[in-house]
Amino acid sequence: MKNGSRLAALGGLVVAGALTLSACGSDNNQGTNTANVPKGDIDCAKATVNAAGSSAQKNAIEEWTKIYAQKCAGANLNYQPSGSGAGIQAFTQGQVAFAGSDSALKPEEVTAAKQRCQGGNALNLPMVVGPVAVIFNVDGVDSLQLSPATIADAFSGKIKNWNDPTIAKENPDAKLPNTPIKPVYRADESGTTDNFTSYLQATAPKAWTWEPAKKWPAKAGQGANKSDGVTAQVKNTPGTISYVEMSYAESNDLKTAKVKNGAGEYTALTADSASKAVQGAKIVGTGNDVALDIDYTTKEPGAYPIVLVTYEIACEKGLPAEQAAFVKSFLTYTSSADGQKILTNIGYAPLPASVLTKVQGSVKALS
Incomplete structure (x- = not known):
């Protein structure tokens, strides 16, 4: 994995109390002792949270969690790169606080996700261009x-x-x-x-x-x-x-x-x-949902046509308070300008500005 100058400027990757990324088998996803304490440019949330899903975004999650841990002692995220299908299943079964998926929720998955969110909407939030x-x-x-x-x-x-x-x-x-x-x-x-x-x-x-x-x-x-x-x-x-x-x-x-x-x-x-x-992608989600329709036949000069967008599938509302605070804090960082900048150093592409602005607004609405 490549380490860019952005990471070096943030003080390196080896930190105490690091936010861990592991193939964690525990289903105990209850957060503990949540607190929102300003730490530099990140509003931290203390919690222990499980997430799972897309292996495509694993390298991005690794970098984000290391940097987040530098700023937020006591924050623990266990991300299992089990694949998009397994991640969505774990999410709908209440085993994880959010899921990573390389495609937006299918219609047959929406109902189960809504139940998991206690009647709230499950949002498709693009985070990584892979x-x-x-x-x-x-x-x-x-x-x-x-x-x-x-x-x-x-x-x-x-x-x-x-x-x-x-x-x-x-x-x-x-x-x-x-x-x-x-x-x-x-x-x-x-x-x-x-x-x-x-x-x-x-x-x-x-x-x-x-x-x-x-x-x-x-x-x-x-x-x-x-x-x-x-x-x-x-x-x-x-x-x-x-x-x-x-x-x-x-x-x-x-x-x-x-x-x-x-x-x-x-x-x-x-x-x-x-x-x-991705610049030509259409937002097909409604409200705070940011599901995209990518034009694989794009005629944009210089465009590489085989792209995926990795989503974080998150409850708009309905999570326990500790989990909700952590998810909002972490996704606020990953969708920030600083969070997106690191992607080009590790084999990804950042979200286009037009999409990123919409995602930032949707993350802000999480509760």
């Missing part, structure tokens, strides 16, 4: 550029070898080997998969005939659990191709493909190119 990299491990190939249809054909099993004419046409300078393509997909339910399959359906509907889903729908390839499992599988297996958040691709030194966007450009994945894709 670009989805198309990663590959192909002997003798350092760079690839791929169109949506080619990506869909590779993951569906229609294109079987790396030197297939379709890939060769898009990569005339590459020395493509006559070896099998080995797709790797997320075996667990994943918001990353939901976003990636949404992208494929939106941009290559003739090649990709499955509906978007958190569970991988195609039969070709091999599954691996969570983002760590996917990156390990690709890193250790020649001939593989997969999809994973940019932060994992960078921290594991994996090769990423340039992807053709709606403007016809093969675009490299960077924090800037990912942010350009």
